[in-house]
Amino acid sequence: MKKYMLLLFLLIIGQVFSVYLNDISRDGVTVSWFTEEPSTSYLIVYDGSNESIHSDEEVTLHRFRVSGLLPGMSYAYTVKSEKDGEVIYKGNGILTTAPNRNTPFSFAAYGDSRNNYVVHSEIVHGIASENVPLVIHTGDIVSTDDAIEEWIDFFEVTEVLSDSVLYSVIGNHESEAINYLKFFAFPGNERYYSLWYGDIFFIFLNTNEAFDKYSQQYVWLLTQLEEAEEEDPAHIVVCLHHPPYSYGSHGDHLYLKEYLVPVFENYNVDLVLSGHDHGYQRIERNGVTYVITAGGGAPLYDITRGESLVASAKAFHYMLFNYTLEGLYGYSKTPEGLILDSFYIPKHN
Template identity: 45%
Template sequence: MFFLVASGVLMALIITSPASDSVQFSWYTGESIRCELEVYNDDFSTQATESNPSKFHVHNIGELKPDSNYHYLIRCNSSDEIMIEGSFSIPLNPGDEFEFAVYGDSRSNLSVHEKVVKTIAKKEPLFVIHTGDIVYSDNRLNDWEDFFKATEPFGSTLFLPVIGNHEKEARNYKAFFALPGNESYYSYRAGDLLFLMLNTNERFDRYSKQYKWLKSLLKSETAKFTIAVFHHPAFSYGSHGDSFFVKTILVPLFEKYGVDLVLTGHDHNYQRIEHNGITYIVTGGGGASLYGIKDLSGPTASFKGHHFVLFEYDSGYLKGICYDTNENVIDSFDLFPR
């Protein structure tokens, strides 16, 4: 449970990190203040105290145990008043039944992004994935303020993003989100699901570090479902269309090593495309202005509207459901391991 205690200061929090023993708390306050973070359960307790006031607050908490429930409290300006409290866990082995949500391209429209997030939060997913273009410009702190305002309902849900073209060099992205390795691309495992979180804004050709990392991971890791997540779609019938280099470099790798599902954004609509046994989803309806579908006969399903996709994992199979912001079902589909 997450809630905001009225205090006159807007506060909004994001928790990230697919590491098995740590998370990062990043939060925004409407004015520059000093805050204190406390994280605890019956077997663990730690505090982080700030010495300098700021609007943006970032703290890493380590020595955590996966699949254990933790509580957190945030107080500011040396006040005894609890300004934010909630609970979280790191879902490494979440069991045979759980849900996660996916959306993208939230930039440019705060009110719509807020509506999408509120609708997602009602479903209470275990974690939320963002397919990139989180903000309009990574360098503009005003855009990040809007992001934190919109995502306030995600206060107890792990947030797992990838970099879109609007994040570019991603300096603030890497400051506000804690991700392993070089933070540009990483992997995350939740039970039987392996997520490959790629960055199609930097080199992924066959001689690149990212490609070699991806190929090595695909060859060495096994999972019931392998899911690739990145921004630029291999196949799209929207305004941007297919990404030539993704299609010619990454798709053969996905087909050879049994990737089951590919999640992308970039085109501001919803599309489900089936190609050589792999399901490709374009989910770019998180808030930015919408793009039409140029060829309605191309995708298996499509929708020009703001939306998100909820995935339900149940004992060996995945069900995907696309919802609009009024919780209407736009599309649903079942996935079985390849």
């Protein structure tokens, strides 16, 4: 029922979501956009083949999976939607496939944008200035999943990131994530999933559903980490919404510390990115770097001092990461470009 209410609402207001990219791989990517009324659509990627992907089905959410591309290459593309022979939407951009191993790259992360349109816009413009191919959101994209106006604002604000591929975790404000799962196209079951991007193995967890030792998510996590070990990643990065450790208002998450922290330590996870406790924190525990990046627009919280709290800031910010073949450099930056904190994580031996 909520799905059809969403479609009706968007039809009434005449909204169009610009093109956005999800589910990147070394040879492909998923391209999506939303039109105000059901229409046919096509996409062409200028890869030298002059072939287009076409759909005669009249839909409002247009989604194509592009494959057969080369790793680490940028391609221009065009999308178009037609209704009764008339073009009702046309867009274009650049998509870049995931790189091969042994390739340096950069990515950005931020979280808890929620319904602060102005600050969120400043954050994504800062990220856009970094020209990163990959952007990660640590959850609480909107204040509630069925707040359609906020989803509209989100896609409007992030239009400046349309040449970057976007990944996210589900925050507590996304709750059942009905619209979240409709709009985004992620791999696996889409609630939790993994991604190889160059030398780095990313895991995206859902801390809104069971992750104890008897849960499907926990078993899946162990399997993913064991399989990744065989591929010898330079770094393992885990993304989730709730932080195991925090010196902000929400504090530590007991069950994360009980069930997931031992896994992170046993499988040599380098970096854990989370949101939830609004502001910036970097915590070092038993060889794992925990970064809370929750400065995307939601009201900021006070942060107390702590023994393992290396750096913190009550500030709106985003994270920039530069992977070199030697290691991973991290920077916490304000929208204006001020560096709040920087750190380095050496590559796995």
